[in-house]
Amino acid sequence: MFPVFALIFLIVPVVEIYILIQVGQVIGALWTVFFVVLTAVIGVQLLKSQGLSTLSRAQQKMNSGEMPAKELMEGFALVIAGAFLLTPGFFTDTVGFLLLFPLTRSMIIGSLVARFMASGRFSMPNDYQSQYHPQSHQKKSSGDVIEGVKYHKDDE
Template sequence: MFKILFLLFIVVPLLELYVLIEVGSAIGALPTILLTIATAALGGLMMKYQGIQVVQQAQLSLAKGEHPQQQVMEGMLIFIGGVALLLPGLVTDFIGLLLLLPPVRVYLAKRWLARAMRQPSASSHYVHAEWTVRDEESGRIEYHQVSRRRSDANSEQSGRIIEGEVLDDKKN
């Protein structure tokens, strides 16, 4: 965590300052400022249209009964790109614009999702069950719910075998 904070608060601003000074000395101060403003404005427009497109794709996925994981990840990357564009500087503008390009964003979202699928989640160590039982005499329906931490979360057979028995007391 320290490395990430160090990069964000020390290295990135110094890099931004260096790039702004170099670009400013090459093309002048006013063109550098206008370039920074233009990239932010272009990025804002791209963010708006890319965001609308991703929301529409997510709605289509939901209509098909699919989970919109890819679209959620892309939406998060659009948001990160938008935040990067709000920060003053050409390096963060470049990173923000990269995150708004659909091929780059799709690639990063797929890699992030693939990585997340390989890592076991914290919720995989819990078992959750719910069921209803109807009392034949009174007609009352009882709802039961149980959530427990699995004690054998590291075993190979964990979560693979479910033993049970269904009893039917109805008389034919």
């Protein structure tokens, strides 16, 4: 897992720099900086509205006694989208916007969940497993009750 993250942290900045240089050569350096800042500002505003919407849906589900699993995954995707949108560059902005819009976000989350489920490293509890049974966590009594008083040596 570590080599994958190391590779990502090496490749993404190189791709970003390459794209920024190419765009800068076409439209100019100032316009490139302007568009990078503009996408960050637009992204933060959209992130705020999407985040509040997701939070509201999660609260509604919790109030009705349901587990907001989908909303939690969407919230995590929105956090990642925010990080990508605040990172300067067009590649990370594209990934951030894909995670920000509900349609593409749900498609990405769905494919990731399907991938994890198929790998066997992730499972969703069924109805029986998700219910709490306090009796199953208590020790079984043998039926014999022994009454007594415990004295500590210092109390004598």
